[in-house]
Amino acid sequence: MEHLWFAYPLISASVLMIIDLVLWQWLHPRLLRRKLVCRLVLFVLFSMALLDGGLSPLYPVPADWPVARHVLATILTIVWWLFGARTLTVLVVVVMEPRIGGKGHLLQDVMGAIIFLVAAVAAAGYVLDLPVKGLLATSGAVAIILGLAVQSTLGDVFSGIVLNATKPFRVDDWIRVDDIEGKVIEIDWRSTHLLTAEGSMAVIPNAMAAKTRIVNFSRPDHFHSVSLSIELSTRLRPSLVLDSLDKAILGCRELLAQPKASATVVKSGLRSVEYEVTGYVKSRDRRSAVRNQLYDLIHRQLAATETRLDQSRPTTRQSALLNTVGVLRMLSDEDRNQLEQHMRLGAYAAKDVVLAEGVLPDALYIIESGVLSVSIQRLDSWIEIGRMGPGELFGESGFVDGTPALGRFCAYTDCMIYRIDKADLEPWLQDHSELLGALAGLSRFRTKARAAVLETKPVLADPSGFMGWLRKNVTRFQVSRLPGPNDKMS
Template identity: 40%
Template structure:
């Protein structure tokens, strides 16, 4: 074969080209291409008498001899790299490949063996003396990098036992985050604030590890609430139980629970525990659950307040006005306007599993939940589906009361409920006196209709020429309540 050295270096250059440009893009195809190039390089070397286990021939010609030596050493290093890639791609489990620790350790061992083999076979150096010297050097280095070696061996233990893997949400050494990388030295966590925290493997192996991703479809939520010790525990437990009932985003199994955790001289601590099926839901569901606990406690006359501060005196009239102010339709009303409406509220009590609103009906009153939990269901071809739950401070029926729009859902009580209702006959005189309030309510209703979707009669997507959705709604309100056409 003519010019074997030139051909060999061309093959090496082509391998570097494939490696650096990642061509072809598929990992396995690229590996087999590089293996084929290594086989071609081996054939060229052996056919030209350049055996990697002996010195290169032509010792009398310095140039070709040293080029042959370099090519043989490259053969050893290239073979070590391809052996590492083959083990990584074809033999190691996918989880180990993501964590990179075993790949790095295997690669280091194989490269060390290739370097020793190249020194012994190609350069014919005294390997025994080199190994003995390197052993003494290894002891010195081992003492110098003791903490690093501790991280390496701890990483091997963590990767073998697999208490967590890349992608899991964990708590390590009081740091919570998502595992984004595991290497020979440390575990990299991405926290909820978007920061990267690096936990050394030696620290992770010695501390408690909470893996929030296992089991895969059950993730716990825990809320701690400090309550005034004057509040009766049974009342608090019942209110928090209704809050759990009113949250349809939590799992039924494992069952959520409430318990009185501990007592002090100034407070009683209650713990609310629930579970969700997706880690990404924890924050949103925690916020929703805390809001529900607050509202159900308030409905039971138990408030979260600074301990030692006496509660403000709340009269029945104040309670009705506060209930109205919590409804978004009435947030913009003045105090005197709220007071007028509060006088018209009527109280209604319902038992559990009692239907309040049937499908395809037009509500003639606005119902505001004072206490209890209601379920909103929608009939589909496949059956009945629950789409929401309603709790204290929420209202329904405003579309029927204001604009005469029918509701396509069924609303029933889940627990015993107390509702305050405002009828059409009570609302009409108020709207006649406060036309601007009617406009404000229509603006809010137009916005909410976009969110309601299938729950009520649809608003035309293309109102009459020159009329907006707001104007369409306001015309219906004006017609339904016989308002003057001067606005």
């Protein structure tokens, strides 16, 4: 090979090695593919330099060479094997990284160690002309002795390889190993590191993790369970309690429709009955918030059911309901008694429209039991923006500023709703300006919530397949055929 820069092939090979080391340290670790390309190019040039110098990695260096040149040639030939092993290791990392993730280094390290071991044995056999069979026999005996000495450690290492290959969990997954629960922070050669809910670090040997039961709370990753148990008195009929629990479940919009949430009786005793509610949410981070919301909804639904059935209480159903409405708690007992006289109870079946969008409310509505869905019309469909339960009111816009309802209020389940007609309530509000101010604040809050929903652009599904391709190309063709400013119209 007559290359000017190969006039001194051994020196050229040494310079290429230095360039490789400098580039590998200089390039950012994130540019792994670029580093691999540079290393491949330098490895090819390094091989060409050795061949041009009369060297072959498959044969020993000629014995008649001068000592200095012989030593340099031997070192460079051994380096060729290690250089090739390192290049192959990087190639394996680039190929495997999309499959095992950027943090799954254990399997990569094991394969890299095997590659370097094979390269070292090959260099010893081909370049140094050592008796490889005797070396392998000696190393085998040493390996047996070391294996017996570090049997436990080797068990952890091979268990770690199995865990990385089968992938029962990955880094950032939330798992439970035996009775230890936490988030996977790292999987190294010997152990798996978990960050527990208390903020402490739990180190579990890989051999233990491979043999015991593993529960992965992050798989599948599109839904996560939320469960809670409630213990109630036996004086409440289970069928009525289950009905209230079902309404509370429907009142929580964050619970997924599939898998469907449910409420069941776990066990019954002489004094109490235990119920369990199970549902699913999209994000694990929302589990605590949804659980708290469910407790609040269950309390309100049960309170409404108990108030409706318990006639022995000195207070009326209307008074018990008014006590749960936030904007009406400021009223005195005398004012509340006057307001009760104008309350009229109405029953609505599921899907009944209580108040239509764009209609001026002629009454103030207060929900006693059930779940109400609030939706607005956008384009040609209805978008649900919220759900309401016992103790919530609507229709306040007709009293505050005389504007129509901003949404459609429809019964999501069977509902019992009180209404107070505008003719009865308007004169009464003139003497209670603080109540009118509270209704105005509620109206402003709902107006902002509706505006926020309207400002959100709808997500249009991108058609795929042949029809999507055809639509895109037809659109591109139509745009390209639009007449320009200089085109003549016929």
